[in-house]
Amino acid sequence: MGIRFTLTALIVLHGAVVFAGFLAPYDYAEQHRERPYAPPTTIGFSPWPYVYSQDSTRVYPIRFFTRGRLLGVDPGGYLFLLGTDGYGRDLFSRILYGGRVSLATGIVAGIWALALGLFWGLTAGFYGGRVDGIMMRLAEFFLALPWLYLLLGVRAFLPLHISPAEAFFLLVAIIGSVGWVRPARLVRGLTLSLAERPYVEAARAFGAGPLYLVRRHILPETKGLLLTQATILIPYYILAEVTLSFLGLGVGEPVPSWGSMLADARQYHALVAHFWMLAPGVATSLVLLGYIHLSDLLQSRS
Amino acid sequence: MRYVARRLMHSLLLLAGVSVLSFVFSELAPGDYYSELQAEGRVSAATLSALRSQNGLDRPLPLRYAIWLRSVAHGEFGYSLAYQGPVGPLLAQRIPGTLLLTCLSTGLAWLLALPIGVWSAANRGYQYDTILKVSLSILLSIPELLLAIILLAIAVQTGWLPAGGMHSPGGGSLIDLLRHLAIPVTVLTLGLLPVLIRHVRSAVSEAMGSAFALAAAAHGIPRRRLLLRHVLPVALNPLISLLGLSLGSLLSASLLVEVLVGWPGLGPLFLEAIFARDFAVVLGVVMVSTSFLIAGNLVADLLLYRADPRIRV
Numbered sequence: 168m169g170i171r172f173t174l175t176a177l178i179v180l181h182g183a184v185v186f187a188g189f190l191a192p193y194d195y196a197e198q199h200r201e202r203p204y205a206p207p208t209t210i211g212f213s214p215w216p217y218v219y220s221q222d223s224t225r226v227y228p229i230r231f232f233t234r235g236r237l238l239g240v241d242p243g244g245y246l247f248l249l250g251t252d253g254y255g256r257d258l259f260s261r262i263l264y265g266g267r268v269s270l271a272t273g274i275v276a277g278i279w280a281l282a283l284g285l286f287w288g289l290t291a292g293f294y295g296g297r298v299d300g301i302m303m304r305l306a307e308f309f310l311a312l313p314w315l316y317l318l319l320g321v322r323a324f325l326p327l328h329i330s331p332a333e334a335f336f337l338l339v340a341i342i343g344s345v346g347w348v349r350p351a352r353l354v355r356g357l358t359l360s361l362a363e364r365p366y367v368e369a370a371r372a373f374g375a376g377p378l379y380l381v382r383r384h385i386l387p388e389t390k391g392l393l394l395t396q397a398t399i400l401i402p403y404y405i406l407a408e409v410t411l412s413f414l415g416l417g418v419g420e421p422v423p424s425w426g427s428m429l430a431d432a433r434q435y436h437a438l439v440a441h442f443w444m445l446a447p448g449v450a451t452s453l454v455l456l457g458y459i460h461l462s463d464l465l466q467s468r469s
Numbered sequence: 470m471r472y473v474a475r476r477l478m479h480s481l482l483l484l485a486g487v488s489v490l491s492f493v494f495s496e497l498a499p500g501d502y503y504s505e506l507q508a509e510g511r512v513s514a515a516t517l518s519a520l521r522s523q524n525g526l527d528r529p530l531p532l533r534y535a536i537w538l539r540s541v542a543h544g545e546f547g548y549s550l551a552y553q554g555p556v557g558p559l560l561a562q563r564i565p566g567t568l569l570l571t572c573l574s575t576g577l578a579w580l581l582a583l584p585i586g587v588w589s590a591a592n593r594g595y596q597y598d599t600i601l602k603v604s605l606s607i608l609l610s611i612p613e614l615l616l617a618i619i620l621l622a623i624a625v626q627t628g629w630l631p632a633g634g635m636h637s638p639g640g641g642s643l644i645d646l647l648r649h650l651a652i653p654v655t656v657l658t659l660g661l662l663p664v665l666i667r668h669v670r671s672a673v674s675e676a677m678g679s680a681f682a683l684a685a686a687a688h689g690i691p692r693r694r695l696l697l698r699h700v701l702p703v704a705l706n707p708l709i710s711l712l713g714l715s716l717g718s719l720l721s722a723s724l725l726v727e728v729l730v731g732w733p734g735l736g737p738l739f740l741e742a743i744f745a746r747d748f749a750v751v752l753g754v755v756m757v758s759t760s761f762l763i764a765g766n767l768v769a770d771l772l773l774y775r776a777d778p779r780i781r782v
Contacts, residue, residue: 310717311483311487312758313716313719313720313724313762314718314721315720316721316739316758316759320755323746323751324494325498402610409612410614414740416743429614429618432618433618435622435626436625438625439626448612449615451612451615452612452615453610455609455611459609459610
């Protein structure tokens with residue numbers, strides 16, 4: 168499948184998450200205690216989409232653009248596209264809202280790590296010599312630990328009980344501190360070789376300062392590298408967020424995240440009966456597949 | 470030999486650096502083991518500060534580090550506040566579990582990845598290979614988390630395999646251990662497999678395109694002999710460094726899988742220590758996992774040193 172299809176699919180997935188407030192039939196915290204673990208609602212199509220009431224005696228038509236949302240049914244009927252969890256919360260809505268945390272963490276952490284890697288690599292590569300040696304040795308500490316151990320180790324020192332907003336920024340900072348070393352190394356290598364190109368040396372001989380040289384001659388050349396690294400880092404970071412939230416170290420209740428939602432699926436004895444609880448995992452896989460395919464396409468092109 | 474000595478020295482420095490950084494971090498971090506107790510509200514502030522000074526938490530950082538170093542020399546790795554004992558024995562109990570999982574999965578994944586990767590490189594562009602590539606991408610995008618949950622649910626539903634732990638109560642036989650190993654090793658192997666196959670495939674196809682391989686093919690050397698005798702050894706060099714690199718992701722995946730299936734490895738110990746804010750145990754696990762990674766990379770580098778005479782200069 169081509170690059171255009173993959174990009175479109177990714178944009179659709181991200182767009183669905185961004186517009187969760189409009190696309191989701193319910194709010195993420197809205198509980199229907201009378202319908203725990205409800206299976207996905209059956210939808211009929213004649214002549215107009217409708218759902219049955221719980222005892223299948225009444226029919227509720229699906230209404231579009233009601234109460235500021237795309238889909239909805241009148242009170243008394245339910246529209247659970249992917250079923251509900253143990254509190255009777257609509258899983259489809261929660262996946263859309265939960266994707267906000269998971270995807271935003273991945274993207275913001277990715278940008279943060281790339282910025283850090285770019286700065287580190289540019290400085291080390293441009294100045295070379297002793298600066299380079301010290302900076303790259305320091306970066307090595309971040310490679311000394313397996314990534315999940317590093318992630319949890321850093322998380323271990325931070326308070327356990329914090330508000331969702333604080334937790335989000337903490338997550339971004341922690342996750343971004345893992346994995347920035349590879350882009351830093353690549354940028355460093357590129358900068359080292361670029362700094363010796365004749366046109367750069369000529370500019371230097373004409374009295375160009377370091378800031379000008381970096382901005383004018385080196386930075387533009389790193390664009391392709393950064394783009395490829397972004398498509399590698401972002402899925403990896405989304406996975407990191409899902410993992411941390413799954414372990415209970417991410418953004419807490421009531422704000423959903425794909426990881427914490429997947430943690431609800433850990434009742435193995437009931438999972439076969441409530442298989443729709445795996446839907447957040449499937450959503451994660453879809454997004455990861457999109458990014459991995461995109462990075463494959465980019466790498467095979469260059 | 471000098472190469473080995475230099476590498477060992479470097480590893481020791483790295484370990485020391487990681488421990489110093491951890492101590493600095495712990496100093497900057499708000500709260501400690503006792504602040505979690507305080508949050509529960511059963512213990513008074515005066516008792517807590519007495520407990521803190523009794524366990525030496527109020528001493529200055531360099532002194533605490535020196536005390537920790539001395540306890541490392543005794544093999545104790547500090548004192549765990551949650552377990553009320555030295556950390557060393559706790560770690561020693563858990564290390565075999567993690568090593569067993571990671572070594573088995575690495576071995577299995579490489580055993581599968583080498584033939585599949587070579588086969589895939591040899592059949593590049595054919596339909597089977599395309600199917601393989603697509604399924605690898607899909608496998609790569611399924612998180613180990615999801616895989617483990619699905620396998621565990623199936624195990625519970627069907628009762629074919631035990632759904633957690635390392636031994637059944639009362640049973641200590643090898644068969645029992647293997648049955649418990651099946652799910653975690655499958656998850657870890659499937660997680661590692663797509664990455665390995667992709668690398669094997671690209672290394673082998675690169676070697677196949679090189680001048681010597683074309684010349685050998687032109688001389689009429691049979692395809693099988695060409696692949697296994699001439700191409701594979703050349704392709705092996707980048708793969709040896711991958712052996713060390715893949716260890717990092719494998720250890721991480723192993724942590725998660727251990728927590729999921731309740732395997733008595735480092736993972737559950739680490740997570741409990743984080744929730745209890747038991748700094749000594751966190752530091753101990755961090756040091757052990759770092760040592761694993763360093764040792765793995767060292768082994769890979771030594772293998773490479775033996776395999777590739779070009780880097781000996």
